[in-house]
Every structure is written in C-alpha cells, then in structure tokens.
Amino acid sequence: MPTSQELIDAIEAGLGQVVRPGVSTSSEACDTYEVFVFALILEASRRAGGQVSFRNIVDRNFNGVFTFRTGPGNIYSRLHPYTYARIDFANSRPLEAHIGIYAAGVSGVRHECDVAVLRFDEAENCRRSQVHPRCSEIQLSVECKFYASELGIDLGRSFLGLVKEIHQYHRFFVTNSSSATLERLLAHHKIRWQREIIPRRSDLVNRLRASFEEVFQNYTALA
C-alpha cells in the first residue's frame, strides 16, 4: 500500500497532464456547468414533447459550433454568433432556452439568469427592440453554482434577493457542491434547490430533470 505522500506525489504528476494553465480555472468550470444544466433542461423539454433545434443570434443558422457567453450578456447581442435553443411544442407557442442573459426584475433593474427559458415571442421582441426580457415572461430560470469547495451562505442570501426581484415560481438554485446551512436557508424560504448535480449522481440529476419536465408539462397544459 503506497503512503499518503507517495499518493500525493502521483496526484501532482497527474495534474500536470490534465490542468491547462490559464484555462482550467474557476470561471471555465462555472461556464461549463451552465452548459451541462442547459442540456439537462433541453432533455427535459424533449421528454415533455418538445422538439429542440439550435440557432445562432446573428443569422439563425446553426453550423454545429455552439457559442456561449463566458459571462452574462444581452439577449440581443450580436458580437458573437451566440447559440440558443428553440423548443417547439405541438399545441403551444415555442420557447427558447438561453445561457447567461440579463432579465429585467420587477424593479426594472437587470439581473443575470445563468440559464433561462422564455417564450419565443418575448425573445424575438427583445432582439428586435434591443431590450432585456421581462422577468414575468421567464418560464424557467436556473442559478448554477459550480464550486470546488462548500458553498457560502452569501450565495443563498443573494439568491433570496434575486427571486424577490424575478419571481419565485419555477426558479431553481442548482449546485455541484452542497452546504447544510445554505440548504436550510433555501428550504426555510421554500426555494427550489438541488445539490450535488454532477454526472455521477444520476439519481439527483434525474430528480432535477423531472422537476424541469414538470415546468414544461405545466406550460403546455396551460397553453
């Protein structure tokens, strides 16, 4: 059995093979995590009967390269051919799923939505008028938190403030990590949250996907 020091030395040697300096950063992990949750939402929409296709903001033609923002931006931004998903349902108005867009809260102040699903009509109006979507028109919004360590309570406080501004209904706090304190805070305020959303926790991933699926089911039922 190797000693702990021998194992640590071997881990360090392995890190040299997988870490890309300047690329393997916290922000890269966060950006990737949003795409993972975005894909999960799309899968939920398919299970609820939706048909997913991809478009880019510049000319709507998707060429197989997904372009996403490294931070939040404007839904109407044409700086890069940012990709979004269009979700068509048989008897309901189409929806769109976006990564990292601003939305206007009830006070009129803009807020960041890591992943947001909204009606196509709202999104198209916003693109044409170059304005932010209204939070009342966001059908589903997810705050994604990828942390190597435990989450701080400040993230929960911040999310409580956010849902006060962008409505509480169908808003999710999703993380790869966990924190008993933060979970107690969110649960106390009846906020929807899910911890340990990572590929190897398929039980929790499936539970979250089912919650997303329910949102789409309600959307099509009310159409």
Place this chain on the structure above:
Amino acid sequence: MSPQEARNAITSLIGALRRSSLEWVVREVSIAIERGIEERGEVSFELFDDVDQPISNRRGRKTEVTITRPLTDLEELRLLLFSIRAAIVDASDIQDRALRDLQLTDAPNPVIVFRPDVPEGFEDKGYSVADAGRGHPFEMTLEGIDARRDSLEKIRHLLKNLEDLVNAD
C-alpha cells in the same frame, strides 16, 4: 491517520495545487476553512447577578442555538480531497456530459466555444475582459477530453486510494 499525518498531507496537497496552477481551488478551500462548521446545539441561558456571577437557582430552559467551530485536521483534509475531485474529476465529467448531451446526428463532433459578451471595441481600447471579470475565451471538444481521459482516470483512482487511507481509522 493521525492529526499530524493529516496536517502533513494538507501541506503537501496545497503545495501541489499551487504548483499546478490550481490556486483557485486553494482559495475556495481557504474560505471554507476560515468559515468553519456551523452546527446546532442546546444551551441553558442563565441570569447573572451584580458581579457577573450566575444566579444558580435561576437557570433557564434549554434553548436551541447555532455554534461555529473550526474543522479538525481530518475534516480539513477530507474537504481538500473533495475539492480536488470536484475541480478536476467532476469538472471534466461535466464537460464530457455537456458535449455528449449536445451531440447531434448532424454534428457528431460538437465544438463548444465560449466568448465574452462585452461592448464592441472593448479590447481595442486596451481594456481586458479578464479585468472586467468576464472570464477567458476557451473551447471544448470531445477529442480534447478523450486526450486527457487516461490521466483523469489515474487521478480518480489515486484520489480514491488517498480517501480510503484518510477514512481507514
């Protein structure tokens, strides 16, 4: 594993992370260590006399309270190992799953590029997207992940062995 052995392992791991350009992992763990662990407990609140001595016959009922305590050396080491697994192994699994979930029949080798959304001409004037907290442009491909897969599997295995060693007692 003794507390001293745990402390030695913590120092070695932190050094390894810093030398591997993973300062951000050390930073996140430092914040959690500094924060401590919050726990619930029960305390009987008392009344005190004029010279700050408890009035022995006026002990109150037990009340639920919140306590913050520092992590033990073993808890700290477990947190550090959890963080390395999250930052390296889980982050890579997430990349892999995101790419595979977006894989289309007409795009069997999907490429994901990330680009900051900043005002036009932002960098031409000398500003930096990194300074503005907008992250770095980067790309992800399945080929890139496949190229690192063997090394990742090795790290996954080594971390498991180290965790077993820490949890052996």
